[in-house]
Amino acid sequence: MEHPTSGRIILHVDMNSFYASVEMAYDPSLKGKPLAIAGNVEERKGIIVTCSYEARAKGVKTTMPLWQAKKLCPELIVKKPNFERYRKASRAMFDLLRDYTELVEPVSIDEGYIDLTHYQGIKSLEIAKVIQERLLDELLLPCSIGVAPNKFLAKMASNMKKPLGITVLRKRELSEKLWPLPVHDMHGVGDKTAEKLKTIGVNTIYDLAHGDRAQLKQLLGVNGERLKQRANGVDNRVVNPDSIYDFKSIGHSTTLAKNTTNEAELTEILRKLAHSVAVRMKRKDVLATKIFITIKYANLQSITRSKKLENSIGDVDDIFSVAKQLFFTHWNEDPVRLLGITGQDLVEKDDAMKQLDLFTFEKDAKEEPILSVIEKINQKYGNQFIRRGVKGKKEEDFSSGTSFNKDFLLE
Missing domain, CATH: 3.30.1490.100 (DNA polymerase, Y-family, little finger domain)
Known part of the structure; x- marks a missing residue:
């Protein structure tokens, strides 16, 4: 599905350290303290799933063994995940976004795209500020927002300033804001793809944007051409609320x-x-x-x-x-x-992120400790809410499991 590229206003709303932020919203005494969410909290071999920015400042990172995190930050507060609590917060977050438009596309439990193109004469940056302030004031949840003419650039923009950042990324700013970045920092480029790209001299997003189309296609197949387009700021995908109901x-x-x-x-x-x-x-x-x-x-x-x-x-x-x-x-x-x-x-491989599973997380982190999908594991989970809870207010039974997934719109 495509959309005219001219004059579009797309926001990517990405909640900051979502698990930890929700816990702080429920227990204000945790605010400003180093907090981590981890599996197997009682065991020395437990793995950090996500942590607050105060913990990150002490060197604590996602996928880090719990014993190592506590060594770096002895005062670290560790809690088990509370999935029902996170889903409830997510429902409230998406309901708030729909106050501005029905064109809201959830990507996961804590991020989504919004199309504000129909807002004529109103500055998108002002709307982004209002959304960010409302999420913080009403739900006590911080977020970063990217504002751009398409989904890819909006996603890249939201990652440029965290926490509580708002970044505008226009196509004319690619050479300044996007192209100097390492190719590994580009959405859709994982560790393995980045290593392959390095073999043909592609080290930055600039190199990818100006790479040889035939060479990229030979190296990465159809994904090579798609990545080159993205690096040049081309992405005609629409913000489609119904994409989560697509079954392929x-x-x-x-x-x-x-x-x-x-x-x-x-x-x-x-x-x-x-x-x-x-x-x-x-x-x-x-x-x-x-x-x-x-x-x-x-x-x-x-x-x-x-x-x-x-x-x-x-x-x-x-x-x-x-x-x-x-x-x-x-x-x-x-x-x-x-x-x-x-x-x-089916989910699009570029966007599919590994879902949180506390029973396999530690094994996966050990086997693939540097994969970007694992680094972002705390942002991608939840099946039943996204599939069922997007359009209505009906409460669903989440007791049968803790995973969560989105059916991506395939191009």
Whole structure:
């Protein structure tokens, strides 16, 4: 979905240290103190999920082991996450944003885009200031806001001044404000992509903006062209409130040469199907947050089963593992005629951030300690609220889980 690029006014509202800020709003005695939210608080091996700016000033960082954080900041206050509290604050935050326009697109529990193009004769900067002040005064929650002619530049602008910053980024200011930045600082460029770009001499956003289109496409596929456009300030995506209701899928199925109950054969077929799905997902630069399998028996009876995932996946081994578990849990051991695997509720890989899962967070942080997705893990979580709670006031039951996801609008 695209939109005319001229005259657009897009805001990106990004809540500052959201978990910690919500805790301070509920307990004012925590304000101004070094506060961290961590998993496995009782254990020495616990990991920092997010922390206040006072804690950051002492050297405490996201993904840091709890013992190390306490060594740097002995007075650090550590609390467990309170997901229901954070969802309630998020609902209030998005309700406030909708006071100004219905064109609000939640990106995660603590950030979203707003299209204020229809405000004629009113300075967007003034509206941004009012929104920031209201969030702080009414909800006690600080935020940073980026103001720009498109979503990408608004996102980049909101990151330029934290906490409580408001930054305007115009296309004519790219050479001054955007291009000098390291390419790793660009939204959509993770560690692995940055390393690949360095192999062709692309170290800054300027280098990317002026990079050879064919070379970038060869290196990164369609994403190379997209990143080059973004680096030049080109992004025609609309702010679409309904994008969170988009359901897209990629699947593959096969009819077996002969009906079989052989577990080894069925397992191998599942692996091949997982590979096909992974290849197609990679080609489209998306990840799946739900895996769906189809089993058709020799008597032509079919069943379908699915599993909602805590974290979005795209790797063949991950897809195979989930599909295999689903199959062997639900297969009745009758001869199988057809098998299928589908990745559902897809998210755009550029924007997909790993969701918070306290049971896997420490393992992930240990295995991939420098990934930017983990550094931003505290900003991306929550499935049921975003999927269900955006349009109405109806309370939802969140007791069944703690993850949270957004179905991104694919271009």
